[in-house]
Amino acid sequence: MTVAAKKKVLRRRVATAAALRSRAISGRIPWTLVIFVIMATVPWVGSRYDTFLAAQITIDALFAVSLNLLLGTTGLVSFGHVAYFGVGAYVCGILMKTYEVPFSLAFPAAGLGAALFALISGYFCVRLIKLYFAMLTLAFSQIVWAIAYKWNAVTGGDQGLPEIPYPNLDWMSAIPGCGDLSIGARFYLLTLVIVAVSLAAVHRVVRSPFGRVLTTIRDNPERAAFLGINVRLYRLAAFVVAGGLAGLAGALYGIFSRGVFADYVFWSKSAEILIMTILGGIGYFWGPPVGAAALVWLNQVITDYTQYWSFVLGVILLVLLFGFPGGIVGGLDLLWQRVKRLRNA
Amino acid sequence: MGGLTTAMFLFLIASGLSLIFGVMRIINFAHGSFYMFGAYLAWQAVQWLHPTGGRFWLAALLAAVGVGILGAVTERLFFRSLYGREELYQLLFTYALVLILGDAAKFIWGTDQLSVSAPPALAGSVQILGTTQPLYSLFIIAIGPAIAFALWWVLNRTGAGRMIRAAQMDREMLDALGANVATVYTVTFALSAFLAGLSGALVTPIQSIVPGMDVLIIVQAFIVVVIGGMGSLWGTFWGSVIYGQVLSFGILIFPGFSLFSVFALMAVILIVRPWGLFGRPL
Numbered sequence: 001m002t003v004a005a006k007k008k009v010l011r012r013r014v015a016t017a018a019a020l021r022s023r024a025i026s027g028r029i030p031w032t033l034v035i036f037v038i039m040a041t042v043p044w045v046g047s048r049y050d051t052f053l054a055a056q057i058t059i060d061a062l063f064a065v066s067l068n069l070l071l072g073t074t075g076l077v078s079f080g081h082v083a084y085f086g087v088g089a090y091v092c093g094i095l096m097k098t099y100e101v102p103f104s105l106a107f108p109a110a111g112l113g114a115a116l117f118a119l120i121s122g123y124f125c126v127r128l129i130k131l132y133f134a135m136l137t138l139a140f141s142q143i144v145w146a147i148a149y150k151w152n153a154v155t156g157g158d159q160g161l162p163e164i165p166y167p168n169l170d171w172m173s174a175i176p177g178c179g180d181l182s183i184g185a186r187f188y189l190l191t192l193v194i195v196a197v198s199l200a201a202v203h204r205v206v207r208s209p210f211g212r213v214l215t216t217i218r219d220n221p222e223r224a225a226f227l228g229i230n231v232r233l234y235r236l237a238a239f240v241v242a243g244g245l246a247g248l249a250g251a252l253y254g255i256f257s258r259g260v261f262a263d264y265v266f267w268s269k270s271a272e273i274l275i276m277t278i279l280g281g282i283g284y285f286w287g288p289p290v291g292a293a294a295l296v297w298l299n300q301v302i303t304d305y306t307q308y309w310s311f312v313l314g315v316i317l318l319v320l321l322f323g324f325p326g327g328i329v330g331g332l333d334l335l336w337q338r339v340k341r342l343r344n345a
Numbered sequence: 346m347g348g349l350t351t352a353m354f355l356f357l358i359a360s361g362l363s364l365i366f367g368v369m370r371i372i373n374f375a376h377g378s379f380y381m382f383g384a385y386l387a388w389q390a391v392q393w394l395h396p397t398g399g400r401f402w403l404a405a406l407l408a409a410v411g412v413g414i415l416g417a418v419t420e421r422l423f424f425r426s427l428y429g430r431e432e433l434y435q436l437l438f439t440y441a442l443v444l445i446l447g448d449a450a451k452f453i454w455g456t457d458q459l460s461v462s463a464p465p466a467l468a469g470s471v472q473i474l475g476t477t478q479p480l481y482s483l484f485i486i487a488i489g490p491a492i493a494f495a496l497w498w499v500l501n502r503t504g505a506g507r508m509i510r511a512a513q514m515d516r517e518m519l520d521a522l523g524a525n526v527a528t529v530y531t532v533t534f535a536l537s538a539f540l541a542g543l544s545g546a547l548v549t550p551i552q553s554i555v556p557g558m559d560v561l562i563i564v565q566a567f568i569v570v571v572i573g574g575m576g577s578l579w580g581t582f583w584g585s586v587i588y589g590q591v592l593s594f595g596i597l598i599f600p601g602f603s604l605f606s607v608f609a610l611m612a613v614i615l616i617v618r619p620w621g622l623f624g625r626p627l
Contacts, residue, residue, distance in 0.1 A: 136616070143605060145608075308451070311447075311448035318438070321441065
């Protein structure tokens with residue numbers, strides 16, 4: 001059997017297994033709701049630090065899911081996804097800090113700004129094949145970085161934009177139980193709701209006919225083109241949606257971390273988010289959020305012991321690439337199938 | 346002149362990157378790490394050989410050979426099983442090397458700035474056209490074309506070079522003809538790492554050695570390789586010349602935005618002619 005045929009069989013097997021499992025388990029327990037509720041209780045049951053970590057995981061999850069829309073769903077390897085995250089962070093930060101625009105306007109503007117930039121840059125990117133696509137996305141992200149780093153008047157240059165204000169969340173006091181929460185905890189809850197809604201939307205998009213077309217393009221672009229699908233247009237659409245979502249994640253991150261800095265847009269950040277995505281598993285919708293949680297948690301645990309976090313991350317990446325290309329969720333999936341087979345036999 | 350020094354210097358680094366891309370179709374992010382190791386190893390060799398300075402050339406050669414061996418070992422141990430895998434895995438593997446080698450350098454040599462003094466023969470400066478030029482910069486400008494010709498000679502006039510060029514054109518055919526493609530790949534990789542190590546060692550007299558120099562240089566080397574054409578030796582040479590001139594004129598025309606102009610140039614080339622000015626379409 002050729003490699004391509006083997007891959008196809010494997011993919012089909014995984015897809016069927018996933019379908020069967022979702023019918024068997026999620027029919028009984030609404031897992032996503034359970035996780036959402038658990039995450040939402042963090043400000044009450046956990047420490048301030050736990051809330052901080054939960055917020056980081058939540059925002060990273062949205063960012064990684066947006067990347068996976070390109071990587072896992074459409075089969076585009078972007079090495080500059082951080083550009084759109086950065087555009088969103090800067091648009092929201094500049095609007096809120098310099099122009100004192102309320103969050104309710106600045107936040108959608110960040111998503112639109114990032115989507116617009118994704119439309120312009122993506123128009124050129126989707127014309128290129130694999131490695132050139134990766135290089136051009138890298139080039140665009142470095143252009144964003146160069147502008148952010150040097151345009152002192154608007155972006156603050158290498159000093160960045162510190163002290164971006166929190167949105168006004170006084171209305172949350174009206175919700176029972178939220179009265180004595182700090183502003184950080186309130187912003188976390190807002191973030192959680194926004195991210196949950198966004199993830200639900202992405203989930204719908206991936207399962208929609210549009211999402212199916214993207215998957216077809218990933219598996220066989222020539223065939224998709226032969227079926228009359230405008231491959232470039234669909235790729236561009238995925239690119240714009242992914243860019244806009246990354247922009248939303250960036251806007252949330254700028255407020256969460258109390259500032260936007262040029263470092264956020266440096267190319268190595270794109271690599272980090274790629275690692276997060278494949279650590280979870282690019283073949284699964286819930287892979288990237290799992291990867292985000294795992295990476296944030298690992299970072300906390302390991303930096304307690306050693307300053308050489310990059311080294312550990314590199315080793316994790318090696319183990320992943322050579323041992324578990326399906327990531328955490330992919331590994332669990334295989335394990336689960338093996339257990340099931342043993343039980344059946 | 347400053348532009349030309351930068352250019353020749355970048356050519357040394359980018360030539361190895363371009364070589365690997367041409368033969369193996371891999372974008373090697375770890376090339377910058379090899380360069381950084383070249384710099385650190387050169388410093389280390391100078392300390393061992395002659396702590397007060399001197400014996401620079403021997404140290405540079407030792408460093409380059411050391412990095413070449415490191416490259417060969419990496420290829421044998423890891424890269425081998427990645428050929429034919431999706432490019433995402435290849436890219437991420439080279440990035441894993443960046444992370445590991447970066448921290449390894451911090452672990453071995455610490456985070457302080459290190460520096461190596463120029464060899465005594467090249468320590469002075471001369472007057473050219475009314476400007477003062479450090480001799481060492483002139484040496485870099487001279488060595489760029491020298492390395493280019495040496496590489497050209499190796500690739501076009503020796504048996505090993507013929508093998509490398511054949512692997513570049515059609516790997517499977519070369520394999521079918523009975524050549525040992527695996528060895529060709531290892532040699533190519535070692536040669537590329539050697540060039541990275543050599544450029545890292547040669548930069549030590551003009552730049553201090555610091556952690557993070559790996560990720561900064563690799564982006565510049567990418568730009569050069571993209572402009573000239575990945576896999577093309579002379580393309581890389583002219584790509585570095587163009588890069589150096591754009592950077593130095595960029596500083597004159599829009600101060601502060603020279604960085605922007607080189608990235609914009611990279612994007613424009615990729616849009617208009619993805620295979621570069623001197624490359625061939627894949």
